[in-house]
């Protein structure tokens with residue numbers, strides 16, 4: 260679960276030098292690959308003790324105002340603005356706390372955090388603190404879905420095995436998913452937790468009606484995908500994108516091939532798909548492609564399983580294509 | 591007593607998902623040309639310029655307004671750029687108002703302009719992840735950026751905290767209806783990005799989760815475009831109005847507030863948008879409005895998210911906190927209801943060209959006051975990391 264990268268800017272984000280032309284209403288417009296970048300050797304300044312505490316001592320520090328006693332975690336300031344700038348002092352607080360409010364869950368992440376999605380980020384008031392600290396939230400049980408972590412949920416601070424002195428060195432999980440010893444342990448590390456690993460769901464044996472449902476759904480999906488393939492707006496949604504997807508359902512399996520604007524459905528088994536989709540009922544995927552509900556939501560509700568969370572990206576594109584076709588019909 | 595300030599001209603460019611045909615230099619000039627034309631004056635008659643440009647990264651220039659000034663013919667005059675997160679446009683109008691009210695200028699250009707989708711993510715081969723990444727640079731850089739802070743997840747934090755305190759409000763069927771309603775209202779806005787993207791409540795409910803609890807069709811879209819207004823002090827405004835035949839829409843109230851960035855005791859109460867509360871009530875005070883439910887006819891608010899639209903309406907005192915769903919359930923914002931809310935389609939359907947958005951909202955409020963012959967409108971901009979910046983204006987049409 261490491262979020263460390265070897266380079267400050269990973270290779271995959273960096274485009275080649277180049278330009279191209281986009282033609283609109285018969286006129287050419289020049290578009291150039293570009294970047295605005297600045298590198299830093301940036302100080303953590305007065306926050307250095309806090310970050311070194313996380314990295315080297317697995318300690319969580321806050322600051323207490325010497326006048327009003329308010330404990331701020333993280334230690335945001337050396338002097339309290341509420342007390343005419345009375346000095347604050349560093350103190351250590353507990354590594355268990357409660358959620359200040361129900362946290363959001365990000366499914367569609369910025370380009371920097373797609374590898375982490377879906378992820379929760381929320382604010383925790385650690386025991387001994389008065390203010391809330393923003394943390395990443397995980398569940399040990401797989402994909403984080405609404406309802407697992409709410410306002411008031413007790414959570415435990417967990418340290419990554421490899422720490423670099425950043426907020427990514429820590430995250431929280433609900434204490435209900437940990438043992439008493441784990442909850443009490445100071446400096447609990449990620450490798451000390453049992454993480455449920457994603458396994459491809461096994462499909463039950465299909466009977467004749469299942470095969471009939473599959474064949475009917477397959478025909479409909481074929482025609483929808485053919486329609487997508489001829490729809491300009493939908494083709495734009497997968498411009499520059501390339502994915503071979505194996506789709507497995509109870510009644511049978513097939514492949515969806517996405518290749519830079521082209522999309523097709525083929526009844527075959529791929530030798531090395533980019534990822535696998537498993538949905539017991541093929542109509543789950545059919546409904547998504549037909550714009551009768553989002554495929555994204557089927558993944559979240561566990562009606563459809565994907566072998567790589569990163570491929571939420573491709574799922575979004577399929578959802579978008581369904582909407583593009585629907586929009587074109589309205590226009 | 592400060593001088594009265596009025597809006598005497600306005601113009602917007604079409605709001606589009608991407609403007610391959612124009613740079614922000616040209617977009618700025620397009621809106622300005624329309625605004626001075628609407629006011630029946632020459633750019634040489636404008637004393638100072640106020641630029642609302644949110645994000646240097648979108649414009650790919652660190653002082654993006656410098657080039658615009660001369661290209662608009664404003665060289666050797668006052669020029670200032672305002673940048674205040676999502677509330678940039680509203681704060682730009684607030685600043686221009688203050689300078690004119692203080693008698694520094696007779697007239698001013700208020701110009702918001704923004705690019706966005708020049709940003710491009712080469713890893714997913716699409717613009718949006720890079721657009722939201724560049725907004726992500728706005729989060730606190732020591733504690734929050736590195737763990738995935740984003741504009742959507744931070745507004746979602748506030749919405750979820752409101753829902754923690756007010757269970758039963760912001761029901762999914764109500765947010766879906768509001769989005770659908772806004773998509774109908776946008777039909778009349780020929781400058782809108784999504785003029786013909788009408789959606790049913792069912793489509794909204796079926797649209798994919800982007801950041802829990804927000805669905806794709808409940809979120810504003812990224813937009814490129816510009817919006818411009820001409821402000822003038824009282825005598826000048828009246829003279830211009832006489833000349834053009836367009837009534838002056840007066841800015842009778844202005845209010846602003848920025849909250850704490852971090853949550854907890856003595857800091858931000860995540861379940862409220864207190865900046866919306868303070869800014870709107872300060873604007874009411876200045877305008878002499880004792881009961882906004884009796885005075886406000888039109889609201890043009892910054893609807894980054896439908897849920898936030900509902901909370902903002904409650905913070906404005908137009909519906910009770912905890913009963914924001916009355917906007918639909920009691921018919922307050924449905925056609926013929928008590929309030930006209932975002933007749934332009936709002937930022938969700940007209941589009942969100944950040945620095946220009948609130949100025950577009952004022953453009954719409956002014957047009958609607960005149961067109962519908964109504965008296966009072968509230969214009970609003972919100973922004974920054976936990977829905978913490980707000981500026982509001984009360985507009986009156988005599």
Ligand SMILES: [Zn+2]
Pocket residue numbers: 324325326327328329339340341342345
């Ligand atoms: Zn103090």
